[in-house]
Amino acid sequence: MHIASYGRLLGILVALVALTGVTVAASYVDLGAFNVWVALAIASTKASLVLIFFMHIGVEGRLVVLSFLGTIFFLSIMIGFTFWDVAFRG
Amino acid sequence: MRRAADHQGTRLGMWLFLYTEIVLFGGLFVLYAVYLSTYSSDFIEGGKSLSRLFGAANTLILLISSFAVAASITAVQKTQKKRSLLCLAVAICCGLLFLMNKYFEWGHKIHADIYPGSETLAYGAPGRNIFFGLYYVMTGLHGLHIVIGMTLLSVALVLTARERVTAENHVLLENVGLYWHLVDLIWIFIFPLFYLVL
Amino acid sequence: MEKVPSFFDTPSPPRYSGVLSWLITTDHKRIGLMYLWVILFWFVVAMFLGGVMRLELMFRGETLMGPSSYNALFTLHGVIMIFLFIIPGIPAIFGNFFLPIQIGTDDVFFPRLNLFSWYLYVAGGGLALATLFIGGPPDTGWTFYVPFSVGTHSNVSTAVFAAFVLGMASMMTGINFVTTIHRMRHEKMGWFQMPLFTWSLYATSWVQILATPVVSITLLLIIAERFLGVGLFDPAKGGDPILYQHLFWMYSHPAVYIMILPGMGVISEILPVFARKPIFGYKAIVFSSLAIAIAGSLVWAHHMYTSGMSDTAVFVFSLLTFIVAIPSAIKVFSWVATLYKGSVLMTPPLFFALCFIYLFSVGGLTGLVLGAAGTDIHVHDTHFVVAHFHFTMFGGTGFAFFAALHHWWPKMFGRMYHFKRAYWAAVFITFGFLLHYVPMFVIGLQGMPRRYYDYVAEFETGNFVAGFGAAFMLVGLVLMLGNLMVSLRQGAVAASDPWGGTTLEWTIPSPPPLHNFIKEPEVLDYPYDFTQVLKTRRDDVEVS
Incomplete structure (x- = not known):
């Protein structure tokens, strides 16, 4: 423990x-x-x-660390890709 | 039955649930990012009109409560029941204090005719309306999570007192703790984005 | 195999009997069946709503109803079919029933949460139904686009809240499945010994966990707008309505993969069994499932080419959309290659699966027409789009659902249905399907917009013909469901492995006992190893 x-x-x-x-x-x-x-x-x-x-995210092992980072990555895609639209409106 | 003793699996389930919470707030952060880039100057104006003192105080309160919850788990693991109950009680009180601060903050703003659908906002600068719209939606949803978290902490407190949460089996307390830390994490981002935009 | 009482005879928890033994059960098989009945109910309701819409469209002018009833009808048809049938259909019924069995365990990781999801699902359905009686049914379409959804006086809030609750049910199921697959897989089963249906559910569950909350918050924002008038999507108050569409499709595009991935899993399960041949490209199918789950999250704005978003975004999202076609095509090629030189045994599930491959391919290829920005601008919001997504959703997921019903029915109920009637039903459904939706492609290209109860004279023939297709489909569907129902009373008793399958669900009695396995399951090194089956089985279906 x-x-x-x-x-x-x-x-x-x-x-x-x-x-x-x-x-x-x-x-x-x-x-x-x-x-x-x-x-x-x-x-x-x-x-x-x-x-x-x-x-204690480290104690949970690789799966939780990776999937947490994956979630953050997904979130950054959500925000980032929206800017393909917003940042380039004429 | 492997399941009965698989605390790591139970925590995995909780982590997965936390991801859904992160993405739930994530949708609002998308809106925030876009509107910040559209209405930068209005957001700076809006941020200056929020009380930094209240914001910082609430940040400290949540940090302390997070510490208290983490400490209560350590206490349970070391079979120091009284100390763990005390820590949980402190965390719940912190939550209450946070909500009280929020109440005064919101009350102050509402008194100044700044709330969704108010005339000041509806006929003022559009960016200002969006800033305060997001402010109310995000802090409101976060406040709701504080209430849920406090309820969960209270359940954990009762179960610890009744010794249903023990050094051998305290996965429930750990999961409640994870939830509470997440609520703290979200505030860690809300605080600078609303109170400290320059 | 010795006689053991099935899960029908041994309620869990054991002290209850009758209806209660179902309503408070934590047995994944019983919960799966409870989903089956409720989902079938909603499917039939939405099917008839669709039929009525088709009847209205058969003739020009007002045939059965005016515009406002028609608006309510297509909204309810869409909401029910999507949130109450297609999304939960395969994972909640067959996933619940077979996922634990396929990985050699006795239940899902959180059995009580599983039951709670079912109640959330039923509550969501009840709320959707309630909109019919309080405040007028919603007339926005299932997409709930602002500003109309905020301004309309119909009961959007309740419908949106129903979708929110259903989303929660879907998330809980996803959380449960991921945890189950990670923590309860049989010790001897490595990741690449997992059946492909389980793999597809694994990929789906991740999408459910990560994408569903986006729509939850979006729907909550609609409610907030309706009650508080925050103005986050209202241009007059500084908001941007296109952002609503971004948020909505951030979920709803990944959601189409929530709908199709389990269907693909079903097909990958059925084809090797009836080709008596290992699936072609096991790892390719696994990785394409994961690739679809990931790439599917990057392309949401291809629903928005004409919304007024920037040209750069149109370009980028169109490019990315073509990437999603690759993993889907890998699967189709693998399925066809599996059949090649196989010793094919024709059965109703295989028949449905073959129809799936054909219809889904057409749906996928017409999707490319829509994914390319240039052509999409011409056909956006026409019946071409309607035909396209019915080919993928109905011809794809719907047919996979029917295939799964026929594949696993003997295992779930221990009864075999009438084959000839099943074939006839499949023929009727497929023929009606083509007669219904192919004309829609044509009139769509000619410019008939979707979501209108009336149209100009040019579109008369197409709509008239499509009506007959709908009638054929309805007859086929009624025949299919009737045949299955009748089998429960009159069907022959099914063997434990009627088809000659190799995955674990075929090693246990039909219907399965309470704890699924009577003796320790034997995990194959490769889940689709048919050497034993080919040695011992004649080329037909085994009835006990």
Whole structure:
């Protein structure tokens, strides 16, 4: 059985709170078109921490990791391919 | 019966269910992405009019609750029943706090005549209407998930108290935890996209 | 084989009997049969709705009904056929019944969730029925396109909610099947020893899990628009109606593969049995199923060439659409190659399967006409489209469903039906089918739009002829279903392996016992190994 120690969980919580601070701080810096991407990158980092350390996705094995990535891939297709239309409207 | 003891299989089922939840919100993120590219300036305006303090506070609340749920699983595994009950109670309270914040936030906006179908939005800039339309739909659906998650956490709390969730058999608590973490994950994305767009 | 009580005689849970032993059962076989009866009910309802529409179209002007009733009729026909028949048809009935057996286990992974899905399905059907009586039946077509679906006064909200509930049932089934295949496969059964029907269900389940939620949220948004007027799809409020179509087809295009993949699985199961020959290209069929599931998710906007989306998108999606044709063609070639030099034993299931191959190929090839942007603009929203998707959905999935019924009927009920009547029914259905839908291709090319209750004089002949085709089809369908029903009382008792199949369901008694296997199942190294069958079996059907 996989048991996560309290210390490690607490450490992750601290990291998550710190990253929340980072993303709020970053929002005060205007990077133009990159604003969204920076925000998404930080959010993805936080999400990865939750997935790995709180949800123990690694313990579940290859199938769950791969299918999770597949879901995210499908989601990015949904968003990305819509832009074949939206980004090219005359 | 292999099935009875196959906790990994039960968790697999839960993960598959979580994928459906991710894609459910995914449809709304498609709309968000398209409208952000169409109405960038209105979205920035809209984002500035939301309270960052409330948003950040709610983010912290959900992060703490996620930690509490993860800790409660550790506690159950270590047969520390009281501690696990305490953790679950903290998580439920966090959920409640989150909803209270949401209530004040929404109330404030509705008071300012900003809600779906309100005159201010209907006759204002189209992009502004879309921003707040998405804001209400997405945070509303997320709020609904918080309510469902709190219900599930309460069930887990009762079953832990009655020792139906034990160190040997706590897959139910794990699955409830997975659900709650997912609700947190979605908020992790909603927060910067609505409150922090610059 | 020694006599063991079948699952009909041993309810699970054991303490209940009568109707209750069905309504609260967790036995996958009983749930499969409960699906069978409800789905057949809906099929017959929608079949008659279709018949009435055809009657209206046989003559110009108002024959039976006015435009608004006709609008309600085609909407209900579409909603019922798609959400209540084709999507759940093969997976929920035959998947539930045979998936656990084919992989050598005693039930699905989440038996109670399985029963819950059935109740969701029934509730969804009930809601769809309720729209008839509260607030006027919906008149939007099954696609529920905005802005009409938001503005119309008919009862769209209930219909949309019904589709939402049915989507949940479909997702739950998908989750259950994926988990079952991963966690409960017999220890000795590797991935490439799995029967192709199970493989096709595996691919389908993934599409159900990943695509269905998109339509769930889209339908919820329609309800939100109707009650709150958010304006997310309303141009006057800054919304974009084309985005609705994107979201809708993000699910509904993958959904056509939810409909066809299990049908393809059925055909891949039937052909080797009656050709007495290993299926040609087992791995090619497996990978083409997966390829269809993946590529099918990339092409949704080919339903939208004339919607006003960008030309770049039209180009890209048209290109991608042609890619989907490849794996489908791989399957058709493999099926035909399986029959080549086989020792073919003609039976009703094989007859239906052969009709499937022909009709589905026509459907697929006319799909290319629609997938190419240039030609699509000419025939978009005409009867050509109607004929095309009936060739794939009805000629494809429908015929696969009939083939599956005839293939597995003796296993499910332990009774054999009357062969001659089954052949006659199949001939009637196929002949009527062609007479019905081929004229539609013609009048479609001539420009007759779909979803109109009336038309101009040029289209008279085609519509008149199609009416007779519909009549033939109806006669055939009634004959087919009647023949099956009669067999339950009068049919000869079926042997455990009437056809000479090699997959695990043919190694157990008909109908199967409660826990499926009396002794440890013997998994073949290759699921379609007919050496034993060819040695021991004469070239005919075995009746006990």
